[in-house]
Amino acid sequence: MDAAPDRTPLTRDFFDRPVLEVAPDLLGRVLVRDSDDGPIELRLTEVEAYAGEADPGSHAYRGKTPRNAVMFGPPGHVYVYFTYGMWHCMNLVCGPEGMAGAVLLRAGEITEGAELARKRRLSARNDKELAKGPARLATALDVDRSLDGADLCGDPNSPFRILTGTPVEAKQVSEGPRTGVGGEGSVHPWRFWTANDPTVSPYRAHVPRRRRT
DNA sequence: TCTTCGATTTACT
DNA sequence: GTAAATCGAAGAG
Numbered sequence: 001m002d003a004a005p006d007r008t009p010l011t012r013d014f015f016d017r018p019v020l021e022v023a024p025d026l027l028g029r030v031l032v033r034d035s036d037d038g039p040i041e042l043r044l045t046e047v048e049a050y051a052g053e054a055d056p057g058s059h060a061y062r063g064k065t066p067r068n069a070v071m072f073g074p075p076g077h078v079y080v081y082f083t084y085g086m087w088h089c090m091n092l093v094c095g096p097e098g099m100a101g102a103v104l105l106r107a108g109e110i111t112e113g114a115e116l117a118r119k120r121r122l123s124a125r126n127d128k129e130l131a132k133g134p135a136r137l138a139t140a141l142d143v144d145r146s147l148d149g150a151d152l153c154g155d156p157n158s159p160f161r162i163l164t165g166t167p168v169e170a171k172q173v174s175e176g177p178r179t180g181v182g183g184e185g186s187v188h189p190w191r192f193w194t195a196n197d198p199t200v201s202p203y204r205a206h207v208p209r210r211r212r213t
Numbered sequence: 214t215c216t217t218c219g220a221t222t223t224a225c226t
Numbered sequence: 227g228t229a230a231a232t233c234g235a236a237g238a239g
Contacts, residue, residue, distance in 0.1 A: 048220070057220070059235095067235065084221050085232030091220090104220055123223070135221050180220055209218055216238080226228080 005030055005043075005111075006164035012153040015075035019094040019101030023049040024173045024192040026092070026103060030111065030165035033141040040113035040141055042131060043165060044105060046193040046200045048178045050091070052100040057178060057185020060100035071100040076153040078160060080138070080145055087135035090143050092152065092162075106134045106179070106191070109199045117141075133201040168194050182206030 010029065015022060024047075031042045050058040052071075059068045059081065070079045071093055079091040079102050095101035108131045110117045117130045117140040124130050131137040138144075151158045175189045179201070186206060193200045 050220075059220080062236075065235075081220080082234070083219055085219095085234075087221055089220065106220085133221070139222095178220070182219095185220090204221090206220095214239090217236090219233105219235090222231090224228105224230085 003166070005166045008164045010153065010162050010164060012074075012076040015092065015094045015153070016096060017094065019049045019051050019099075019103060020190065022092075022094040022101075023047050023103045023190070024170075024175070025167065026105075027173060027192060027194050028166045028168040030163040031105070031108070031141075032161040032163060033143070034159050034161075035142055037142070038113055038116050040116055041111045042108040042137070042141065043111050044108045045197045046105075046107035046191070048104040048106055048181075048192070049190040050102045050104060051188075051190070052095070055185065055188075056183060057181040057188075058100070058102070060102075064100075068100070070149045071102050072098060073149070075101075076151065078143075078147060078150040078152060080143055080148040082145055083135075088138040088144050089134040090138045090141070104134055105137055107132050107193070107199050107201045108137060109197070110140065128198045132199050176203065179203055180206050182208065 033040045053060050060071045064072045074097045077093045091102040091104050093102050110130050121130050121140050131140045172195045174195045175192050178191045
């Protein structure tokens, strides 16, 4: 029998480390999302690291803007962006203030509140698909830009918390190129996932969109 | 100001 | 397998 997940909240020190150290360490952790509709808990199974202004694949590459400002702030906060005209994706800000590191939450397993997640993810054919992909994960958790900047540590009114959970052993952590990231950004193996977990999203290489006529 | 295209998902051939 | 959906950020002019 597996031991019950540790429900001790992670402190800000956890996030105040280099992003490449934090990212694999997030696998197996439990994200708690409180909303008016009720709580949802998600065990993280897949993440991607974005390493600040020096990383061509990162939104922070071209410096600080109103959209990405949270990435440049203190660690332990949530960065939410809107993309493709219809989806949101959720990141956790890591590293010291000013470094603009963040970890994209790409997939997870809903361990509490699956019924609520199903209502928000009507196209999901089974529970493994509820949070299988970054925009799906954000949809299941009802995350949008209004939650940009929310604190994960130390704010009792925050809609988010992250618990110690059951960290995935190093030998169970797989790594590879980041999904959907093109150019020089694709050379780094900065995507981390739990080996053999059915909730991990399929890899898709970056494809430049065709010009509309 | 105008044009392009994205850390994606879904539906359809 | 491919394309559409749909809007805002960012680069070009």
